[in-house]
Amino acid sequence: MTEFDTLGKARDELERRAARRGWRPGLRESALFDRNVIHEIQRAAREGIYDIRGFGAKRAVPHFDDLLFLGASMSRYPLEGYRERCDTDVVLGDRHAARPLHLEIPITIAGMSFGALSGPAKEALGRGASEVGTSTTTGDGGMTPEEREHSTTLVYQLLPSRYGMNPDDLRRADAIEIVVGQGAKPGGGGVLLGQKISDRVADMRDLPQGIDQRSACRHPDWTGPDDLEIKIHELREITDWEKPIFVKIGATRPYFDVALAVKAGADVVVLDGMQGGTAATQEVFIEHVGIPTLSAIRPAVDALQDLDMHRRVQLVVSGGVRSGADVAKALALGADAVSIGVAAIVALGDNSPAYEDGYEEIATSAGFYDDWHEGRDPAGISTQDDALAARFDPRLGGRRLANYLRAMVLETQTIARACGKSHVLNLEPEDLVALTVEAAAMARVPLAGTGWIPGADER
Amino acid sequence: MRAPDDDPVVRTVDLAATPLREVNAALHAVENGGPRRWRVLNPRGAHAVAAGIDAPIEVDVEGHVGYYCAGMNKRAMVRVHGNCGTGAAENMMSGTVVVDGNASQSAGATGRGGLLVIRGDAAARCGISMKGLDIVVRGSVGHMSAFMAQRGRLVVCGDAGDALGDSIYEAHLYVRGDVGGLGADCVGKELREDHHAELRDLLERAGVDDCEPADFRRYGSARRLYNFHVDHAE
Numbered sequence: 001m002t003e004f005d006t007l008g009k010a011r012d013e014l015e016r017r018a019a020r021r022g023w024r025p026g027l028r029e030s031a032l033f034d035r036n037v038i039h040e041i042q043r044a045a046r047e048g049i050y051d052i053r054g055f056g057a058k059r060a061v062p063h064f065d066d067l068l069f070l071g072a073s074m075s076r077y078p079l080e081g082y083r084e085r086c087d088t089d090v091v092l093g094d095r096h097a098a099r100p101l102h103l104e105i106p107i108t109i110a111g112m113s114f115g116a117l118s119g120p121a122k123e124a125l126g127r128g129a130s131e132v133g134t135s136t137t138t139g140d141g142g143m144t145p146e147e148r149e150h151s152t153t154l155v156y157q158l159l160p161s162r163y164g165m166n167p168d169d170l171r172r173a174d175a176i177e178i179v180v181g182q183g184a185k186p187g188g189g190g191v192l193l194g195q196k197i198s199d200r201v202a203d204m205r206d207l208p209q210g211i212d213q214r215s216a217c218r219h220p221d222w223t224g225p226d227d228l229e230i231k232i233h234e235l236r237e238i239t240d241w242e243k244p245i246f247v248k249i250g251a252t253r254p255y256f257d258v259a260l261a262v263k264a265g266a267d268v269v270v271l272d273g274m275q276g277g278t279a280a281t282q283e284v285f286i287e288h289v290g291i292p293t294l295s296a297i298r299p300a301v302d303a304l305q306d307l308d309m310h311r312r313v314q315l316v317v318s319g320g321v322r323s324g325a326d327v328a329k330a331l332a333l334g335a336d337a338v339s340i341g342v343a344a345i346v347a348l349g350d351n352s353p354a355y356e357d358g359y360e361e362i363a364t365s366a367g368f369y370d371d372w373h374e375g376r377d378p379a380g381i382s383t384q385d386d387a388l389a390a391r392f393d394p395r396l397g398g399r400r401l402a403n404y405l406r407a408m409v410l411e412t413q414t415i416a417r418a419c420g421k422s423h424v425l426n427l428e429p430e431d432l433v434a435l436t437v438e439a440a441a442m443a444r445v446p447l448a449g450t451g452w453i454p455g456a457d458e459r
Numbered sequence: 460m461r462a463p464d465d466d467p468v469v470r471t472v473d474l475a476a477t478p479l480r481e482v483n484a485a486l487h488a489v490e491n492g493g494p495r496r497w498r499v500l501n502p503r504g505a506h507a508v509a510a511g512i513d514a515p516i517e518v519d520v521e522g523h524v525g526y527y528c529a530g531m532n533k534r535a536m537v538r539v540h541g542n543c544g545t546g547a548a549e550n551m552m553s554g555t556v557v558v559d560g561n562a563s564q565s566a567g568a569t570g571r572g573g574l575l576v577i578r579g580d581a582a583a584r585c586g587i588s589m590k591g592l593d594i595v596v597r598g599s600v601g602h603m604s605a606f607m608a609q610r611g612r613l614v615v616c617g618d619a620g621d622a623l624g625d626s627i628y629e630a631h632l633y634v635r636g637d638v639g640g641l642g643a644d645c646v647g648k649e650l651r652e653d654h655h656a657e658l659r660d661l662l663e664r665a666g667v668d669d670c671e672p673a674d675f676r677r678y679g680s681a682r683r684l685y686n687f688h689v690d691h692a693e
């Protein structure tokens with residue numbers, strides 16, 4: 001077969017598929033009212049309630065893809081791959097805590113609740129992260145004995161809902177993360193629909209079984225940064241000043257929020273951009289509230305630098321991290337580590353074509369599945385159904401996650417060495433250029449091939 | 460109810476002289492042998508006094524305290540002879556905390572067990588997100604009390620402010636006086652015989668002997684917000 005035959009066949013196939021969908025030349029779809037918009041209007045007209053889903057923002061926003069590394073050449077020299085050291089370890093929380101976290105890699109697993117995820121999925125996250133020397137995080141639903149057992153380093157979240165909160169788990173944890181907000185829904189509380197409120201989940205949260213749970217969005221016993229400072233003090237007293245205290249915020253006004261978190265006494269600030277994943281949130285929230293990860297990092301680092309706290313209070317960035325390139329770019333912009341949610345679940349097997357039959361049964365397809373709130377996940381990850389959860393092998397899942405994390409670290413090191421850095425934290429904004437004017441302005445690096453940083457003289 | 464001054468088994472610590480950190484560390488270490496009765500002098504509004512205890516000890520705090528006194532208490536009996544700032548006995552697990560004065564907002568927030576007694580009044584959000592704790596307030600409570608209360612009992616011998624029990628789940632609320640207003644999904648409920656018994660027991664355990672169960676009214680969830688309303692206009 002010649003190349004033309006192949007191309008011709010491909011074109012024929014595309015046209016056949018388009019015809020099946022009802023399109024032929026001359027039918028013009030509206031950019032405003034495309035088929036997804038029409039579908040959503042008609043769904044709303046039928047149900048009278050907003051759409052809830054999992055995953056992160058699906059619209060395209062300026063992101064790490066819009067940045068490139070320059071690499072070394074004449075003026076800087078690179079390091080030899082494999083032979084010359086390029087370290088990846090990070091310390092989190094050495095400002096006040098007697099026992100800061102020592103992680104071998106700058107990639108952590110973000111908070112995802114037991115409830116949103118099955119017990120075996122949580123176990124797999126613990127296994128995978130522990131294998132490569134990094135941490136996992138509990139979520140809105142408390143700590144399970146299984147995840148404590150399988151995670152060498154476990155961060156325990158204190159959320160507005162306080163489901164399952166108790167001092168024993170605080171003392172069992174390696175660090176405490178006060179969740180002020182989440183990138184997918186800054187200003188919103190947790191949602192967990194009745195299908196996933198099994199007896200065990202209901203019991204852990206002190207809720208009736210089967211309700212559609214809408215959790216609080218504000219903490220019940222503090223409001224504002226002055227109170228938060230006293231709250232942090234209380235948590236330190238309860239745990240005898242041993243544990244690092246993280247404060248997690250959704251990216252909205254990162255300069256002020258990071259400054260206030262530092263002032264309140266945070267050891268670590270976790271900054272989650274708008275693309276950050278969620279197990280269940282109103283779609284309108286996911287797509288329309290918060291600012292992109294790329295645009296949040298520089299102002300956050302400014303706040304730390306203005307307070308002389310950069311690298312003393314560590315910055316963990318999340319929201320759309322998928323590869324070593326993303327990790328390297330976040331670090332170069334000033335983060336101390338990154339955190340992953342959706343990518344970790346995908347590494348476990350979520351949205352894998354291997355489950356295509358299962359996805360078809362619930363009217364979706366591999367690569368599109370985001371109804372994690374419904375608990376019918378054919379991969380057995382975002383479910384509380386025992387039969388579905390039993391399909392998932394936590395050992396295999398853990399191995400996959402560990403492999404994925406290793407690959408990302410190798411990628412990060414590849415870039416860091418190319419830029420001549422003996423530690424991944426030595427990457428810096430000067431190593432970067434931007435592909436678009438927007439990304440150049442947000443990341444404050446020059447547009448590729450120019451010296452132009454839009455808005456550079458405004459700060 | 461107070462530990463006597465000259466009791467040799469009582470350990471007295473003075474917050475005017477000893478840092479709070481040392482006092483709390485000592486209270487956390489009593490499980491390894493140590494005095495079972497403690498007096499804390501001169502709290503002078505300090506925060507997190509006696510927070511995080513996990514031992515069957517008795518602690519008398521002699522004066523006013525700041526935020527989160529006896530926070531996350533387990534097993535201990537903590538008596539505050541003064542007023543409490545925000546979040547007294549927040550997320551308490553078990554034991555008893557008695558406030559011999561008034562409590563500021565969010566008293567007993569998210570508490571999961573044990574008994575919190577407030578002899579004076581409690582401010583706004585008393586029992587917010589409570590998860591199994593019992594609270595008895597001899598005086599009145601402020602607005603938004605028992606907001607999203609999940610489990611446990613809140614007894615108010617005086618009045619309750621606006622929006623009582625907003626978005627409440629399965630907690631039982633009893634109020635003797637007036638209610639400024641009921642929050643979303645909170646409704647008046649019949650006071651049956653088992654509720655009388657429950658109330659009588661709580662009042663007794665709280666040492667309230669001048670209130671009759673029959674004088675209370677009960678409030679709880681209408682359970683109309685438990686599930687989303689999804690229409691099917693097909």
Ligand SMILES: Cc1cc2nc3c(=O)[nH]c(=O)nc-3n(C[C@H](O)[C@H](O)[C@H](O)COP(=O)(O)O)c2cc1C
Nearest residue numbers: 110111112113139140276277279319320340341342
């Ligand atoms: C399934 C799932 C459950 C989550 N649950 C929580 C949670 O309980 N608490 C929380 O703070 N964030 C939660 N998140 C958000 C993550 O902690 C994190 O902020 C986000 O996933 C990072 O963005 P990424 O998914 O693009 O990596 C959840 C995310 C996912 C995907």
